[in-house]
Amino acid sequence: MIVNLDLDKKINVRTRVAPSPTGYPHIGTVYQSLFDYAFAKKNSGQFIVRIEDTDRKRFVEGAEEKIYEALDWFNLEEDESPRKDGLYGPYRQSERLGIYKKYAEELVGKGNAYYCFCLPQRLEEVRKIQQAEKKPLMYDKCCRNSSLLEAKKKVEQGESYTIRLKVPENQKIIVKDEIRGEIEFESNLIDDQVLIKSDGFPTYHLAVVVDDHLMEITHLVRAEEWISSSPKHILLYDFFGWEKPLFFHTADLRNPDKSKLSKRHGHTNVAWYQEEGYLPEAILNYLAHLGWSHPKEEEVFSLEEFIELFELKDLSPVGPIFDFDKLNWMNGIYIRQLTVKELSKRLKEYNHNLLKHPIEKNKDYEDEDIFERIVILSQSRISTLKDFFTLAQVFFENPKYILEDDKRSVAKALITQLKEIKDWNKDNIFLVFKNIMQDYKIRMPVLYGIVTGQEKGLPLPETLEILGKEETVKCLKSLV
Numbered sequence: 001m002i003v004n005l006d007l008d009k010k011i012n013v014r015t016r017v018a019p020s021p022t023g024y025p026h027i028g029t030v031y032q033s034l035f036d037y038a039f040a041k042k043n044s045g046q047f048i049v050r051i052e053d054t055d056r057k058r059f060v061e062g063a064e065e066k067i068y069e070a071l072d073w074f075n076l077e078e079d080e081s082p083r084k085d086g087l088y089g090p091y092r093q094s095e096r097l098g099i100y101k102k103y104a105e106e107l108v109g110k111g112n113a114y115y116c117f118c119l120p121q122r123l124e125e126v127r128k129i130q131q132a133e134k135k136p137l138m139y140d141k142c143c144r145n146s147s148l149l150e151a152k153k154k155v156e157q158g159e160s161y162t163i164r165l166k167v168p169e170n171q172k173i174i175v176k177d178e179i180r181g182e183i184e185f186e187s188n189l190i191d192d193q194v195l196i197k198s199d200g201f202p203t204y205h206l207a208v209v210v211d212d213h214l215m216e217i218t219h220l221v222r223a224e225e226w227i228s229s230s231p232k233h234i235l236l237y238d239f240f241g242w243e244k245p246l247f248f249h250t251a252d253l254r255n256p257d258k259s260k261l262s263k264r265h266g267h268t269n270v271a272w273y274q275e276e277g278y279l280p281e282a283i284l285n286y287l288a289h290l291g292w293s294h295p296k297e298e299e300v301f302s303l304e305e306f307i308e309l310f311e312l313k314d315l316s317p318v319g320p321i322f323d324f325d326k327l328n329w330m331n332g333i334y335i336r337q338l339t340v341k342e343l344s345k346r347l348k349e350y351n352h353n354l355l356k357h358p359i360e361k362n363k364d365y366e367d368e369d370i371f372e373r374i375v376i377l378s379q380s381r382i383s384t385l386k387d388f389f390t391l392a393q394v395f396f397e398n399p400k401y402i403l404e405d406d407k408r409s410v411a412k413a414l415i416t417q418l419k420e421i422k423d424w425n426k427d428n429i430f431l432v433f434k435n436i437m438q439d440y441k442i443r444m445p446v447l448y449g450i451v452t453g454q455e456k457g458l459p460l461p462e463t464l465e466i467l468g469k470e471e472t473v474k475c476l477k478s479l480v
């Protein structure tokens, strides 16, 4: 297929996300995937997941499955991937080693790459000298001009080698980034990059270019950290004579102190967001809002609307600040938009999968009606699913606090008066509270603390109405 990459022409759009299975799924991968997915859907194209597992030292068993689990949770369904075969596979780089080797050798044949036999010890010595002389750390090109015939002989004799890119000297290399414009690089400052390592695996640089080309990727979205590698990739496209995809380097997500959102700073692990009880659709909205501005400056919008309005070229080149207060606010809005039934279902799933709270303290909570009444009481008061289980703790846990003597006598009086209520409803419960507050000259927060062990939370009469007379009295008795 011949693709015309002029931004305005109609082409078959193909985007990809290319995570490395080196640990837990990163929120940045979701950020990239969202843009890839939305742009592919908008253009009736394909969104591809390619697993870049060529760095065997950093490979983590099971990390690939975690990537799929994360994409599934966000409902960002890919069209092609190692688990969803298509016409351009295999989609896992470790299964494509022969392909990279062939292309690297093609470059050697053309004089654009060369065999290098330098051993790690030698490279380390060169590096130390450069460091001492405060020079850029680069390969000293020792093998660059050796005879190809000699080199091939050594290869045949089984000598260990790498294949390096022959970066031309004294050239300007222009990287055209569709978000930032043209970026110019001096070729003399670019290292003769290893393309094939001594273990036969390609480096990222060769593999990414070969795969993006063979998989007919038209729009390449990746993090800004890769801009400095782009000139090497541009050289490779030119050496192979391939048309380049359009490049979009997204700005890094940042902490409020402007540092890059990283493992040590901020929360990068998708699992953390799940554990905290965020809704995937709220996170996606928040991420979209971070990287892109809605034409009407709306903050809350659906994925469908985003897909309709979004253009990759409108992504912001400025690193957005990841503001957890804002995310909480947005998550609260999404929680309130859910029907009570749906919210109840998600809370139960969340509890089952993550919190493992003993909801069955009172068997009645398994009863849809009662659970939904607790949900109705809480829905406007929570920002995350986790909040619910803190706020409504009184329903799920026996009291764990101890009352001081003076408060214990209040609790005793409460028990007596509550027991006398014939018609157990919030109004009658409130009347008892009023009496007790008058008799003991205490205010609501104190009474609240006596009954729940917390300073504030759900409205107390309503809470006790749902908790039921028997359970309420039982809880209070355990405190006196």
Ligand code: GLU
Pocket: 017, 018, 019, 020, 052, 208, 221, 222, 223, 226
């Ligand atoms: N494998 C790279 C990473 O995980 C992907 C870079 C790219 O998208 O080209 O960061």
